[in-house]
Every structure is written in C-alpha cells, then in structure tokens.
Amino acid sequence: MKKTILIALILTITLFLSSCQSQVVPKFNQDNAFDFLKKQCDFGPRVPGTEPHIKCKNYLVQTLRKYTNQVTEHPFQTRIKLNGRSVACYNIIANFNTENSKRLLLCAHWDTRPWADRDPDPANHKKPVMGASDGASGVAVLLEIARIIHILKPNYGVDIVFFDAEDFGSYGDNDSWALGSKHFAQTVSSQYRPEFGILLDLIGDADQQLFIELNSHRYAREIVDRIWNKAQDLGITEFIPETKHDVYDDHLNLLQAGIQCVDIIDFDYEYWHTIEDTPDKCSPRSLGNVGRVLVELLYE
Template sequence: MKRKFFLILLIFVLSCNSDKKSKPQVEPKVQISIPEFNADSAFEYLKKQVSFGARVPNTKAHEDCKNFLVAEISKYADAVNLQEFTHFYLGKIFNLTNIIASFNLNSGYRILLCAHWDSRPYADEEKEASKKIQPVPGANDGASGVAVLLEIARILKENPPPIGVDIVFFDGEDLGASGDLENFCIGSKYFAKNKSPNYLPQFGILLDMVGDKELEIYKEENSVKYVPDVVNYVWSIARELGIYEFKESVKHSVYDDHIPLNEAGIRTIDIIDFDYPYWHTTEDTPDKCSPESLKKVGTVVLNVIYRYGEKIAVK
C-alpha cells in the first residue's frame, strides 16, 4: 500500500514539474516613459537666437547670444563650463567659446549631444555679388540644432536621464572660406584636442540644419563610415516611431563637427538635412523652418536618451 502511494505521489510531482517547463515564466515588459518634446518651446529658442542678429564671432550679436545660451542652459544642467580660446584667421584674431553642459554627473555611461551656435560671416551661396559679403542669419544652419538641444536640456532637468548626457555648443564651425576646411569646425577641433584623455562617451550625436520645413534627413556618408552601428540604431528608432523624414539611404558626405570628434576617438554621427535651398544665403531665416521638424528630430534623440534600458546595440 505504501509503495502504491509513493508511486502516485511521484507521478504527481513529475506532472507538476512538467507543467512548469511547458509554461515558462515571462518577465513583464518594462514600460519606458519618454518625455514629450515641446515643438513651440524649441521654435522660440530658434527665433530667440536669430533675434540677436547673425552670430558672427567678434560681433555684439555673437556676445549677446553667448550670454543668453550660458544663462539659459545653466538653469537646467548640473554643471556648465566654458572653453574660451582664440583663432587667428584672415589677419584677425577671433574670440571663440564652446559651451559645455553636463547632466547626471555620476553616470559612467555617457553620450555627447552637440551643435554649432555661430553664424557664417559671408553668404557665399548667394547669386548676387553684393549679398555674398553679407552674414548668414543662421536660423536653420546653427540655431535649429541648438534649439533642439536647449529644449532637451529643459526636459532633462524635469526628467533626470538614466544615463550621463553632455551637451556642447561649438563655436567657429562656419568661419572658413569656401573650401578652406582647415578653418571650419574650429570649436570642435579645439574641444577634441583639449578634452581629458578619460573623456570617452559611448557615442555622440551632432545636430545641424534640422529645422527645414521640408525635412529630409539622409544617412550621412562619413557617419556611416565611422559609426555605422549608431546610425543604424538611431534610424531604427525613427522608423519605429513613424518619423520617415529619416531616410534609409546614404546621400551626402559632409565635413562637419563630427569629423574632428571621430578623429579624436569620439564616435559621432551627423544628423543633417543638407538639401536646404537657403544654405549659406541671407534667406536662412525662421520662416523657412518648422516647429514640427524640430520636434521630430528632438523626439528621436529623446528616445535615444531614455531608452538606455533596452541595452543599446552599439559597440
């Protein structure tokens, strides 16, 4: 009788174990909350920068805009540092400033977000000779990327990020004469040369000309060359969100602030809409830009920041 009872008990236990194996435990999916990007707030940041005038180094507009940017981002960041330096070019000494803002200082996992805040001194893409010597207002070429990052900074203050974020506004990006690459991207070159050897963020994202009303952002050739995994990850997020202004094909090869960063070991991609008919002209004004375009780009970047828990598939 005892043997029969033991056999029945053994069959029952094995049956229970079999049921457990056939019904594996499924971990509940963690819901990631992504803060909303405020398009109107970002567009106000764009217009505010343009209201100072062309932010050409050594001008009052440049100084006034610098003071505004420093004061504004200081409201949100855990730390703000200025890199002040000079650059000699065309017989002049230009006074330049990189603005560096950091969030979540204790995090060992960091990403870099950047844009340039200066304006081009000469509208060399104008057809009329008299306009070629005029400065560029820089609504899209400069102010748009900064506007997105200022709005992101405001959001990071209200919603502390799960990772470390460094936002850098580079100066002197557009100083060089056409074809003189040595005198473009002065701020990013200075930053790359003078950064701490220990500063190696996981990757960087450069925003340039992201406010165009007719937004079309193709994969940039140098970004794909240097950091294909980050390009693919960012574009996959855009695709998942239904932001199809991020095109799947490669179109332009652009010499931009991401080049000096990559050469210094900071793996950085360039999010840029290079099909902008008002590039380097006096017509680069806020009416050619769109709050909705800023929001689309800002939303993708916010997803990169706050979806860190997904185990970002980059090197």
C-alpha cells in the first residue's frame, strides 16, 4: 500500500514538473532588439543597389546563422520605376525547428526608401531614408526572436523572412511596392501553408500606437483577435483593439498566395518617409511590446 502511494506521489510530482516546464515562456530582451536596430542603421540607409545594402545583408545572414544553419538568400532583380535602373535585391529566409510541420511565418522588410519624399523640407526629397522604424525595427524584433528560438524550441516550427524592395514604390501605384514579398509569394512552394503569418512594419515608434490594420481584420480576423487579445492579457495598451488604416504592405501578397497574415504596423508614425526616421525616434520599449506578444504566441 505504501509503495502504491509512493509511486502515485512520484507520478503526480513528475506530471506537475512537466506541466510547469511546458509553461516556461522565455523573456524577450528589448535592449538586445534595440541594439539590432541600431546596428542596421550604423550601415546607413539600406537602399538596394548600394554598398550599405550589401553590408547589411551580409550582417543579417551572419547573425541568423548564429541561431540556425538553415539560412538562404533568394536573389531577384527589380527595376526602379523612377529611373529605370535594374538592381539586385535579396530576400533572406531562416528556418527553425524544421522537423515540426506546424509552422509560423514571421516577416519584415529590411530595405529602406531611396527618397525621403514625405519630408517637410523639399530639399530632402531626393535623400535616402535611414529607416530606423520603417525597416530596421521589425527586423530587430525578429533577430531577437531568432536568438530566443535557438535557446529554447517553441511549440511551432518558425520561418523568418526578411523581404527586400518593399519601399521602392510610387504613391498610387500599388504594383510598385512590396516587391520582395511578391517574389516570395510567386516562388514559394504551393504546399507551404503555415498556421499563420505575422508581418512587422513601422513598430519602433517611441510613441507607439498599434491599431488593427483593415486588410488584416478583413482577411485574417481570427489571427488578429489572437494577437490583440494576447496583448491585452499582457497589459500592453499600445495594441489598440480598433481598426484604422488600409495599408498596402507585404502581407497582401501573402494573403493573395493563400497564407493567412496579419500586419502589425504603426502607420501614424510622424517620421515615415522622412530623413528623421532615425533610432532616436524609436524606443526599446516599443520593440519589447511587440516581441513579448510574439514570444507568448510562440510558446503558448
């Protein structure tokens, strides 16, 4: 009888410990993420066809390879409509936990706009944008996510994709935007169907306000609810559960390819497409808000 009780007690303790272990959620280090943001900006504007673009591409690949040996570059050529010049662009793909067929897609664009054409000073309109929030911020969060996944496997396989040539577009011409995600959607296997995708764009704003983007709400409502409900559970008030802005972004190409994808974006960023989109306009806390939500989703 005593032996039976002892065995039952051991089994109970074992199950309790296993349950506790399954509840472990890693800490998202917002300072690490902000360092990743600043490092990208240290190269200067990452405009396709320039030396800083290539240097940053190499840095991103080398950093991802610290965390997984499944990193590939997907080159493609695109033509800049405003001057007709053809430039080399590169999507960067990193795969984690590849044996897990239940997968999530996390993505962001890593290029920056060649022209600060929304700057209040017309003299700056032909200058390139640094892209601290519009480019570096989403990538920074995902690099920190990659570091975390390397340490502790999540409940999903994860594919991180950095899209190039998102920001070449001309206003009013949707086909000239989001070229890297368009290339990805056209070339990815038709069998690739992650559970869902999350796109990060313009998330670094120190005055962060993350409303629900209208296309995400329209075509991926269930995923939107999971994300914003998770943020509410964590007490992150910068995720505002109201719809605002209809944004043509990389997620639309993924949605058209049959991949459920939500765009987490702060489209009220004051310095969008200006020369003032610099690291001092961003904050570690803003990166941490988004990173914490992603980590909770990965390990729930």
